Amino acid sequence: GQNIDQPTEMTATEGAIVQINCTYQTSGFNGLFWYQQHAGEAPTFLSYNVLDGLEEKGRFSSFLSRSKGYSYLLLKELQMKDSASYLCAVRAAGAGSYQLTFGKGTKLSVIP
């Protein structure tokens, strides 16, 4: 099975930078995803890493170290609308195909 850990809650100031960490233990690793989920809404795709290194997409960047079972999501120039839960999800070989296993999510609050 998979074990995914991420902080439950974080608070950051508008305009600042915040890093949300995710550690995982899994077999058959095939990629790591970050999703954003606003309260009461569906998760929306943010980023995907399958190789070690940093992927940058506008204000959002995601990093992966497969040897350490570690990823982080970096949010720059925080805006109030970034207040949401951020879900780390690991894709690995499952019963019949690849499956996503989600962490419990990190609730980010952006304050003025």
Add this chain to the structure above:
Amino acid sequence: EAEVAQSPRYKITEKSQAVAFWCDPISGHATLYWYRQILGQGPELLVQFQDESVVDDSQLPKDRFSAERLKGVDSTLKIQPAELGDSAMYLCASSSTGVETQYFGPGTRLLVL
């Protein structure tokens, strides 16, 4: 932009009643997933379809839950009878193949009284 459609968006039912949720994936997406998300938790996979075939339903409580995707396009998830512990958000997602990014629909929020 193509989206995953789900209905209803909200459902309130009494325990022991039957409920059904519908999902229409992004056009051309062969893989369809049903997830359950309890408040404060991440989504948990219930069932995965590849076209009309079930790929994985190991986490589906088969005594009360059933899912089908008869023509390999839209899908229905049914609960009968509903229990209080089934109150959750039911999310449908689709991907072009089993290894591509999953895109989620708006979800159905179920409340069982």
